[in-house]
Amino acid sequence: DGGITQSPKYLFRKEGQNVTLSCEQNLNHDAMYWYRQDPGQGLRLIYYSQIVNDFQKGDIAEGYSVSREKKESFPLTVTSAQKNPTAFYLCASSMMGQKSYEQYFGPGTRLTVT
């Protein structure tokens, strides 16, 4: 089955700890994205990557870091510098090219920091 997976589904951490969220895709997509969703809100872009070993900040990158060492993987680290890390995190991927393409989303990781 082709798709995009995120793990774990639920994650609990103590304040002050870094935590890494996993995102893997086997769709052979060049581009990958991380979004944050707060209750009753839309999605806000954290980071995105259009090619291996390259990534760009989105609208709310502060307190987050990413890496793109492999085409299939785009892990997100929520650092202790992120002031309000509790949220629903969504990873997505898409083809890249001269026209726009739909994004395919993973099932999400709900992070709770206490």
Place this chain on the structure above:
Amino acid sequence: SQQGEEDPQALSIQEGENATMNCSYKTSINNLQWYRQNSGRGLVHLILIRSNEREKHSGRLRVTLDTSKKSSSLLITASRAADTASYFCATDVYGNNRLAFGKGNQVVVIP
């Protein structure tokens, strides 16, 4: 920054009725996309309409785009209980697939 702004925010309808929701945006776009999100899940792509298109259909979905008014509408005809979800519009402003999402419309279809 947020581009899409959906209106109305919440809609409750009877099964079989049509549901219409709107989205407005602020700057020129290359395309506009609609997504559905069931509670606590990831988003699912519904339809993409390009800036040179005015209307597009997919099954029970009809999307219109008015670039002069910077607005789009999504119509779901003959709604079903399974259509209960949040619906988001997203705009591709830069043409590089970087999307800006609206806050979403919550639709409840009552069986």
